[in-house]
Amino acid sequence: MASRPERHARHQGCARSEKSDESRQSAINRVAARAYSTLPRGLIYIKLAPLPPFIFQDPAVAHFILLGIVYVSFISLGLPDGILGVAWPAIRADMGQPLAAVGAITIAMTISSATASYFAGPIAKRVGTGAVVATSCLMTALALIGFAYAPSFVWLVALAVPLGLGAGAVDASLNHFVAAHYSSRHMNWLHGFWGVGATTGPLIMGLALASSTGWTAGAQTIGLIQLGLAVVLWSTLSLWAKEHATPPKEDGEHGATSFKPVRPLALWLAPLTFLFYVAAEMGTGLWAASILVTDRGLSPTDAGVWVSVYFGSITAGRFGVGLIANRLGNRKLVQLGLAVAAVGAAVFAAHGLLGAASQLGLVLMGLGCAPVFPSLMHETARRFPDDIARTVIGRQMTFSYIGGSVVPAAFGLLATWAGLSAVMPVVVVLLIALLALTTALNRMT
Known part of the structure; x- marks a missing residue:
């Protein structure tokens, strides 16, 4: 008679992790079915098949599969970031x-991204x-x-809200996951792969604009790439809960197991550093071309x-920094x-x-900026206990969005009042x- 409750307990455990191959496949299929049901009718039909069970049984294999997925996710995260500026002349003409x-x-994207980033931690927990x-x-x-199918500009503004919510939530969640489970080397390389995505997105949009299909094809192409990644993510959902890797000890001097007492000021000083950094990086990226053209006589192309x-x-x-990050x-x-x-x-x-x-x-300046954002982000999990981190x-991430939008815009007001030559001294x-x-x-934490 004892076998029945044992079987029942085993069945309950499978819904969470890995007690039974058969139940694991069933759980993955249910997740895939929910993802499939969210797709609009007539848009696209993809059947999600669970990965073979042996993939989940070997922790080392599962670890490398998930790490590969995280790398692809960072490329995908960067894809949409630069396309609006490239496509906007064609969009506004249409x-x-x-x-x-x-x-x-x-503005709709920034507010949505900042809000999603702020609440991503409790939701992910x-x-x-x-x-x-x-x-x-x-x-x-x-x-x-x-x-790609928006009939009017109002629809574009409305769609910017879910676009911003998705970008903000995935940004904060991925950065915390990497900081908690992988080394500083991977954090730097992953942000390098974000740069690959941010470079590739405008190229895809540029090719679409050069063709007869126009900007809508560019948005649709990048959207379908994102949709393909979503399929992969839903199909491998159980891998995330099984990742128990921690950064190696050589990952800096302060990656140990104990923390200093948490000071309330540090909980806000850490986000403030991101506001300052992103303001400097994005402000330079936004106004450098205007400085070169208006003040220094270069052509727009140069x-x-x-x-x-x-x-x-x-x-x-x-x-490059990823090669030495664990040692320094x-x-x-x-x-x-x-x-x-x-x-x-x-x-x-x-x-x-x-x-x-x-x-x-x-x-x-670009070489100097390279390690700052990923290293600051990775160190957060070493400064604070996991729940606080x-x-x-x-x-x-919320302060990053503020620093990347409000401060560069303020540089424009400064340039109007004091000239473009005043921007870089402020940086x-x-x-x-x-x-x-x-x-x-560093002294506080």
């Missing part, structure tokens, strides 16, 4: 909108990181496909090349990177002294202030 109307879309990432990816995919070199230096630098540690990388970035920004600002050579400051990372001040903030945060 829909009869003024140039400034893009602000309505970006309740339902699991895998479910948050898979749902967010599906939401982003459907929003992008919706862009200015565009230098901006591409700046962002390319950040991406290449992250791949996050805190040293951040301090060194900020010092180099501040020197680079000062060189770019010193056009009166250095002439054309000042453009090389963009390369130096999850919340702090959500705040950090230098931001980077020096950030160096002081991170030093204080």
Whole structure:
């Protein structure tokens, strides 16, 4: 008679993890069916098949499969980031909108992303990181496909809300998951792969604009890529709960098991560092071309090349930093990177002294910026206990969106009042202030 409750207990356990191959496949099929049912009728039909059970039985194999999925997710995360600026001239021509109307879309996306990032931690704690990432990816995919079929500009603004919610939630959730389970090397490389996605997205949109299909085909293509990733994420949902890897001990000097007493100030100082950093990085990326064209007489094409070199230096630098990240540690990388970035920004600002050579400051600043964001993010899980780190990372992403939108816009007001030459000195001040903030945060945590 004892066998019946034993079988019942075994059946209950399977719904969560891995007690029985047959029950595991059934659980995955149910998750896949729910994902499938969320797709609009007539849009696309894909049958999700569970992965073979032996894949889930070997922890090492499951670990590498999930790590590969996380890498692909970071590429996918970057794909939509640069396409709006590329497509907007064609969009506004098709829909009869003024140039400034893009602000309505970006504001809707920024507010939605910041809100989703702030609440992503508690939601992921309740339902699991895998479910948050898979749902967010599906939401982003459907929003992008919706862009391609939007009948009016109002629909684009409305679709920017789920697009922003999906982007913000997946950004915060993935960063926390990587910080908790993988080394600083992987965090830097993963953000390098984000740069690959951010570079590829505009190329896809550019090819679509060059063809007869136009911008709608570009949005649809990227949306379908995201949808394919959502299928993979839902099909491998159980892998996320089974990941118990932790960063190696050589991952910096402060990756140990004990934490200093949590000071309330540190819980907000950590997010503030992200506001300062993203403001400096994105502010430079936004206004460098205008500075080069208006103040220094370069052609728009040459200015565009230098901006591409700046962002390319950040991406290449992250791949390079990944080779030494585990030996130097996050805190040293951040301090060194900020010092180099501040020197680079000062060189770019010193056009009166250095002439054309000042453009090389963009390369130096990009290389200095490379380790700052991923290393600061990765160190959060070493500064605070897991439950607190999850919340702090959500705040950090929220402050990042504020720093990437509000401050660069304020630079425009500064340029109107004091001239474009005033922008880069402010960036230098931001980077020096950030160096002081991170030093204080290091003492607290």
